[in-house]
Amino acid sequence: MRADNDAFVLQVSRLSKRYGTGCPSCYALTGPEADSNVCPRCGSIVACHDVGFDLEEGEILGIVGESGSGKSTLVRCLYFDEEATGGEAYLAAHGGGTVNLFAETAQRKRHVRNHLMGMVYQNPLLGIKPHFTAGGNVAEKLLTAEFYNYGAIRQRAATLLTRTEIPLGRMDDFPAHFSGGMQQRVQIAKALANNPPLLFLDEITTGLDLSVQARVLDLVKEIQRELGIAMLVVSHDLGVIRMLADRTAVMKNGRIVEIGLTDQIMEDPQHRYTQLLVHSML
Ligand SMILES: Nc1ncnc2c1ncn2[C@@H]1O[C@H](COP(=O)(O)OP(=O)(O)O)[C@@H](O)[C@H]1O
Numbered sequence: 521m522r523a524d525n526d527a528f529v530l531q532v533s534r535l536s537k538r539y540g541t542g543c544p545s546c547y548a549l550t551g552p553e554a555d556s557n558v559c560p561r562c563g564s565i566v567a568c569h570d571v572g573f574d575l576e577e578g579e580i581l582g583i584v585g586e587s588g589s590g591k592s593t594l595v596r597c598l599y600f601d602e603e604a605t606g607g608e609a610y611l612a613a614h615g616g617g618t619v620n621l622f623a624e625t626a627q628r629k630r631h632v633r634n635h636l637m638g639m640v641y642q643n644p645l646l647g648i649k650p651h652f653t654a655g656g657n658v659a660e661k662l663l664t665a666e667f668y669n670y671g672a673i674r675q676r677a678a679t680l681l682t683r684t685e686i687p688l689g690r691m692d693d694f695p696a697h698f699s700g701g702m703q704q705r706v707q708i709a710k711a712l713a714n715n716p717p718l719l720f721l722d723e724i725t726t727g728l729d730l731s732v733q734a735r736v737l738d739l740v741k742e743i744q745r746e747l748g749i750a751m752l753v754v755s756h757d758l759g760v761i762r763m764l765a766d767r768t769a770v771m772k773n774g775r776i777v778e779i780g781l782t783d784q785i786m787e788d789p790q791h792r793y794t795q796l797l798v799h800s801m802l
Pocket residue numbers: 539557565566567585586587588589590591592593594
């Protein structure tokens with residue numbers, strides 16, 4: 521069993537994200553019971569509310585739920601793509617885990633995002649730049665002092681691309697000439713560039729062919745084993761979550777309705793919505 525004093529990488533508590541002007545009833549009138557994330561009084565969208573969890577060292581936590589349940593909003597808030605409306609997040613690697621990331625200055629957030637986090641988006645174009653080569657994309661993210669000269673940067677980029685199974689002969693090609701699976705592998709190489717303790721992966725295999733999907737998921741699993749990096753893996757597909765995640769949080773209408781060991785959730789789902797999700801997969 522997990523103990524409260526286990527080493528955590530990321531701690532999130534009471535995270536909320538609301539789109540719209542809001543009213544005092546937004547949170548009470550939305551959620552799984554209301555089966556909606558739209559406030560009937562003011563029309564605001566409660567994309568996430570009261571979301572909390574810990575991510576431990578070396579752990580993969582899955583976030584699963586139907587389209588619109590708030591999964592991407594959650595990771596986008598944690599990666600500072602969006603500003604959270606409320607709540608707190610702590611990284612062990614930043615200020616000893618005592619500083620609420622959401623209260624940090626823009627400059628500090630940028631530092632955290634660049635050095636302590638990696639992100640892999642569903643849409644490769646959000647994570648890689650089309651006018652940079654594969655190697656150039658990885659190099660762009662290499663910010664640490666070790667890589668100060670061209671040769672060292674190129675060497676590190678080559679190592680990362682090789683690790684994500686991009687042939688070195690393709691290093692100087694542009695991402696537009698890559699298959700969908702290869703584009704995702706370039707995104708993964710880039711996300712790993714600064715050796716962050718934490719990686720976010722949002723629907724990274726959605727839309728890929730099944731065989732390509734399986735290879736990308738295998739790669740993620742291998743990298744996790746090798747580097748011991750903690751990961752937050754988001755997918756609407758319980759199959760992906762079952763393959764990767766040690767623990768799983770189930771989201772519905774912006775709330776976590778259930779969180780626990782993935783095996784337990786698959787075998788003995790507690791929440792009615794999770795039961796539907798699991799049974800629809802069988
Ligand atoms: N920029 C935005 N403005 C308004 N509503 C948004 C915005 N982004 C997401 N939403 C809404 O927030 C809810 C959660 O979306 P999202 O986090 O993308 O869900 P998921 O990733 O689980 O499919 C949805 O109702 C979506 O329409």
